[in-house]
Amino acid sequence: MEFLACSAFVDPPERERLPTEFMQVRDLRGKLVPAPPELVVRREGFAEKFGGLRYSVRGHISVPGSVSGMWHEYSNEIREWLVARADTGPRERWSTYEGWSFDLNEEAWQDRRGWYFSWYGEHVAKPIWRVQHTDGRSGVYAPLDNCPAVFEPLHPTILHMIESHALEDLMADWDRWKGATGSVVQALNDLPVVPEASGPWTRWRMDADVAIHESRRVLGRAKQQRPWVASIFTSSGRGRRRVESALVSGPRT
Incomplete structure (x- = not known):
């Protein structure tokens, strides 16, 4: 894949993780049980194939001239606020870079079709978890108060997700x-x-x-x-x- 060849690299995970076969996970009833074989195989397979993978997806944003001079002084959240409220007029095109890491987190959940587990994902403040299902689908889990965990699929496989990122990166141009x-x-x-x-x-x-x-x-x-x-x-x-x-x-x- 050309995108990974040009943009990706592999670094060891920043912290040690507990092997899946030693994990205790909660089933649909909320009971702690040993990690089942399908979860062990899929989660360890993810770590073997994608663990340590990092890359950045390019993008761009049109910055009003009135704020471009102080662009590097602020976080992404404040930049977005400034752009949304700045005056109209000439705008400059600025590049953005969204970093992604494929390190495993420690959480796992069960649903009617199997299990899904969390991994790090994009380097932004976000109200969602990136998760991978044991049936191969890649998606997200958005924790909400007083709501059960729900797997929401986004891609048929994680390779489809990476191909989508490659096209997002192309769209920066x-x-x-x-x-x-x-x-x-x-x-x-x-x-x-x-x-x-x-x-x-x-x-x-x-x-x-x-x-x-x-x-x-x-x-x-x-x-x-x-x-x-x-x-x-x-x-x-x-x-x-x-x-x-x-x-x-x-x-x-």
Whole structure:
């Protein structure tokens, strides 16, 4: 995979971890039990294949000229606040880098389809856990008060997730569409799907000029329909004109 060859490296985990076969985990009844064989195999397999993997996913943000001069003085959260409230006018394009680590955490949970366990994920303050299911799916767990643990899938496998990150990294060199996305997504439904980065909960469709990334929103609750959210990118003036034309013409029938 070209993205990993160019961007990834491997470092030993920062702390020792307890081997899965010695863990005590809570089953669906809340009872502590020895880690079952399927959890041991999948969790240790994850550590063997991905343990210590690190990489950064590039992105960009348009920074108003009124705050660009003091950009490096603030954290990401304050930067976002400044951008959202800054005046309109000339804007500068600044690169961003989101680091990812594939080290295991200590948590594991059971659901009706097996078990899922947590790993570190992206280097940002976040209200979710990155988790891997023993059936192969990769997703998240969003802890909510007075709600049971829920596995919310995002990718069919963790390799699909890495391929999706590779495309996100590529989009750092493209322009994000700022107009209405829903109409454009429907109007450009003939864009080719990128199967290695797509699945039931995340979809990438793109050609040389236009890319659409759709994903299911994380809700943290079971048995609720997760709405789709979309981002649209263009790589050229021709791509932007296609998106503008799609917005005017509307969905194709």
